[in-house]
Amino acid sequence: MLQIRADLVEEIMAHAREExxxxxxxxxxxxxxxERPERFFRMRNAAKPSGDAAAEEREQAHRALVLGEAHAEYEGERRSSLTYYTWDVKERLRAQREMDAADEWPVVIYHSHTRSPAYPSQVDIDVASGPANDPRIHYVIVSTRPDAEPRVHGHDLRxxxxxxxxxxxxxVDVVETYMFAHTGADDVPDLG
Structure with a gap:
């Protein structure tokens, strides 16, 4: 079970809607x-057009390598930031250094689906099952499509x-605070 504060759920949804x-x-x-998510890291979807032709070409080559021929398209359309995300490598490394310095780990990795339900695609499964996979991670997916079915806290979040x-x-258990929640001994107030 993922126990997560309501403000973090709203932050995920705000980011998904903005993008x-x-x-x-x-x-x-x-x-x-x-397993207590606390510190939010918004990341840039490196698959999103940046206006830098060289950077976009490198990202497309990376995407082709990671996805391979089998996942290069979605519903007959070449994959793009509309149907795929990838980390900006520099941002991801910066975030990991910050987490390491604070003795933290990524409790939640989230992303949005803009055209499909909040359920892992085969690409999501393949990436999450890669060699750097940590079985403790909660993979949160939200759907921002117009007909998304509210499931958690009024959102299509799973x-x-x-x-x-x-x-x-x-x-998913959405709480206002972790203090006194049933996640084990925790008598320290939340920082955020």
Whole structure:
């Protein structure tokens, strides 16, 4: 089960709405060893057009390598930031250094789907099952499509564990504060 504060859910949704029709992505870090998301990292979707032709060409080459021929298209259309996200490498490394310095880890990795339900695509599953996969991570997906079905806190938001290609949906418990929530001993007020 993912237990997450309401303000973090709203931050995910605000980011997803701001980026729509492009996919949004980011992480929420928490103390190492705890499954308590606390610190929000909005990331830039490197698949989104930047106006820098050389950078876009490098990203497209990277996308072709990562996705391969089998996932290069979505519903007959070449994949783009409308149907795919990838981390900006520099931002991802900066965030990881900040987490390491604070003894944190990425409790939640989130992204939005702009045309499909909040459920992992085969690309999502393949990427989450890669060699750097951490089975503790909660993969949160939100849908910003117009007919999205509200599931959690009024949003089409779902959380999954993805391990070795196996997707397991988990319950999402939205709380106002972690203090006194049933996540183990926690008598320290939230920082945020």
């Amino acid at each position: 729509h029709p492009h996919e949004a992505c980011g992480m929420i870090a928490g103390p190492e060893g705890a 959380s999954f564990r993805i391990v070795d290609g196996v997707v397991t949906e988990e319950e």
